[in-house]
Amino acid sequence: MVDLRFRDIVRFSCGCNMVADFELKKLVKPLQDWFDGHARVLPWRDDPKAYKVWISEIMLQQTRVEAVKPYFARFMEALPDVEALAACPEDRYLKLWEGLGYYNRVRNLHAAAEQIMEQYGGTIPDTVEELLRLKGIGSYTAGAIASIAYNRPVPAVDGNVLRVISRVCADDSDIMKQSVRSAMERSLQAMMETEVTNGLIPRKFNQALMELGAMVCVPNGAPHCPECPWYGFCEARLQDKIDTIPVKTRAKARRIEERTVFVIRDGEHVALRKRPAKGLLAGLYELLNVSGILEQQEALEYVKNQGFSPIRIQALAPARHIFSHVEWHMHAYVVLVEETTAPKENILFTEAQKAVENYAVPSAFSAYWNAIKMEIKE
DNA sequence: AATACGGGGGT
DNA sequence: ACCCCAGTATT
Secondary structure, eight states: OOOOBHHHHHHHHTSSSOOOOSBTHHHHHHHHHHHHHHOOOOTTTSSOOHHHHHHHHHHHTTSOHHHHHHHHHHHHHHSOSHHHHHTOOHHHHHHHHTTTOOTHHHHHHHHHHHHHHHHHTTOOOOSHHHHTTSTTOOHHHHHHIIIIITOOSOOOOOHHHHHHHHHHHTOOSBTTSHHHHHHHHHHHHHHHHHHGGGTOOHHHHHHHHHHHHHHTSOSSSOOOGGGOTTGGGOHHHHTTOTTTOSBOOOOOOOEEEEEEEEEEEOSSEEEEEEOOSSSTTTTOEEOEEEESOOOHHHHHHHHHHTTOOEEEEEEEEEEEEEOSSEEEEEEEEEEEEOTTOOOOTTEEEEEHHHHHHHOOOOGGGHHHHHHHHHHHHO
16 A cells, blocks of 8 residues: 655645654544544434435535534425425525525525436435536535545545644645645545545544544634544644644625615514525515615605505614624614505515515514514414 | 625634 | 634636
8 A cells, every 4th residue: 555644645735834754544543533432423424325414514514513403304304305305496495494594505405406306316426526516516515425425535625624634734824725725635535545445434534524623623712632633643732833723814804784674564464575586695585674774754755665554663773683794784663554555566465474484584684573473472 | 816605603 | 803614606
């Protein structure tokens, strides 16, 4: 077997820095052994069939394990296989995703399910090349599915892996750069192909790398080095660079948007509107709202223009919601309207209970939408 | 190479 | 406040 050494990884990956003069097998074995004793029990781990791996990996993109758990259970029950997902209407899968964020993920999931039905007879492909052609599956997810579901020796480089590998080699490359990620993928690919004949188990190794990042070499706060299977040879620790590695350029500041939100109601109905098919919160349902801050008279005028006959208007407490790149500062009014009111075509004026049950309303509106939900419960 | 795209938890 | 999260698609 080729005697790949750790410094080869480092050189492949960034060409800078560190050399650690130990063999790669010292990295693999302790990690896999540690994982055997410390792996969390997760709902998508007991039975690593491709569909479960796929759905969980998409949900886990930029999302914490704890947040995913309830969504995963609900999703698997409602849509237990590719065929069911492919046949699911938009409003239903959006409702299943409601509150999880990055809604294009579920839109792409549905599109990919259709692709899989048409091109692969309902079977999720097992190669990175084919997986990459599916909507919503990029380099990480293709590697995760191929390795975890099919045990192929391919890397799955996510934020955890970037952090853990950077630290163990004390590599100070900026992990926000695509080039750094690609290089790490290439080096891990080469290593895995070699070591798979020497005890490396792809599905175990990749999950272990991520588990280490999630539980020991943590993203926030100090890593738990004494618990780390790599304690003895982590270069970042040996060189006292735990606080400076990984290196990441910080994102630019958010812009702030002032908006005015309308809770338009009669005794039992509430007004909702479906958002455009593209852009922020695409396809979800929202309380009517406009850009800018409207005075009460202007607000009343707006509500009339939407086809309603207002009886009473009252200001609500302002609320804010923070997205990745935007921050909404919301001013709001509750407007009581006549029951015979006739809103414009693009507006739904439905029973509050039906609205809550059937339509996905983003968390951005929760300051106002939760009040409707509470009412339903009584 | 940048930017859009959610929401929530940690420090 | 700021960081980050089992990232991807688009520009």
